[in-house]
Amino acid sequence: MGRHFPPVSEEALDQWLAVSLLALVLLFATCMRAYSQVASTNPGEYTILAAGNTLINKTVKSETKAERETALMQNAMAGEFTKMKKWERDYNSYLKTATGYASALKAATHIYSDGMRILLTLDKMRKAVHNNPQGIAATVSMNNLYMETTTEMLSVFTLLKNAVAQGGSENMLTGSDRSKTLWELEDRLSAFSHKLQLLYYSIRHYRMSDVWNRATAGMIERDRRDVALQSLSHWKRRAREVSLY
Numbered sequence: 001m002g003r004h005f006p007p008v009s010e011e012a013l014d015q016w017l018a019v020s021l022l023a024l025v026l027l028f029a030t031c032m033r034a035y036s037q038v039a040s041t042n043p044g045e046y047t048i049l050a051a052g053n054t055l056i057n058k059t060v061k062s063e064t065k066a067e068r069e070t071a072l073m074q075n076a077m078a079g080e081f082t083k084m085k086k087w088e089r090d091y092n093s094y095l096k097t098a099t100g101y102a103s104a105l106k107a108a109t110h111i112y113s114d115g116m117r118i119l120l121t122l123d124k125m126r127k128a129v130h131n132n133p134q135g136i137a138a139t140v141s142m143n144n145l146y147m148e149t150t151t152e153m154l155s156v157f158t159l160l161k162n163a164v165a166q167g168g169s170e171n172m173l174t175g176s177d178r179s180k181t182l183w184e185l186e187d188r189l190s191a192f193s194h195k196l197q198l199l200y201y202s203i204r205h206y207r208m209s210d211v212w213n214r215a216t217a218g219m220i221e222r223d224r225r226d227v228a229l230q231s232l233s234h235w236k237r238r239a240r241e242v243s244l245y
Contacts, residue, residue: 103179103183104178104179104182107179107182107183107185107186108182110186110190111182111185111186111189114186114189114190114192114193115189117193117197118189118192118193118196121193121196121197121200122196124200124204125196125199125200125203125204127244128200128203128204129203131204131244132203132204132205132206132207134206134207134208135202135203135204135205135206135207136203137208137211138202138203138206138207138208138210138211139199139202139203139206141211141214141215142202142206142210142211142214143198143202145195145198145199145202146199148195149192149195149196149198149199152188152191152192152195152196153192155188155191155192156185156188156189156192159181159184159185159188160185163181163185204241205234205237205238205241207237213230
């Protein structure tokens with residue numbers, strides 16, 4: 001059974017059409033206004049966004065440059081710190097080796113003194129041999145100074161030979177080794193100088209009569225007068241030696 005709608009009057013239909021048309025006009029006007037607002041505001045927003053992006057990019061670049069400069073500065077500071085630490089180590093090493101240098105210099109001074117003393121003794125020995133030729137042979141029987149002096153001289157030569165063998169461009173001596181070698185050389189030279197001095201005294205003083213007296217001691221009975229005469233002879237001889245040398 002069909003549904004029947006109540007009849008609509010022409011006046012109501014006209015009102016409905018008028019309201020619908022008015023609503024359509026208002027909707028169209030609103031859309032146009034919104035579109036015009038969007039069209040008018042978007043360029044400004046785009047400009048602001050572009051300016052913001054540019055500023056952000058500049059800020060990022062500036063920060064990156066600052067970080068790079070900071071890194072370079074840190075590297076430079078690290079290099080300076082490393083250099084300062086090296087200077088500190090060098091200074092500490094200098095403080096440690098300054099004593100070694102002073103010790104080596106002192107040893108070299110003593111070596112020079114011993115060397116000059118040896119040269120002077122050799123010159124005196126030459127004069128003693130000239131003034132007392134008997135002393136050369138007499139010393140052989142009176143003591144072992146020839147052998148002892150030769151031994152000390154060989155020890156000095158051996159030490160110098162070993163020091164030279166350890167030197168060179170491939171096997172250089174360290175500072176401590178040089179100081180040690182210098183002091184050892186000074187000790188050997190001092191001992192050699194002492195033995196050479198004793199040998200000089202022996203050659204200068206002894207005669208063949210001293211060898212005879214020593215060889216016959218205990219074999220020939222000597223009274224106090226003979227002993228006194230021997231002592232007086234030695235005393236006069238030493239007094240004359242002092243005046244000559």
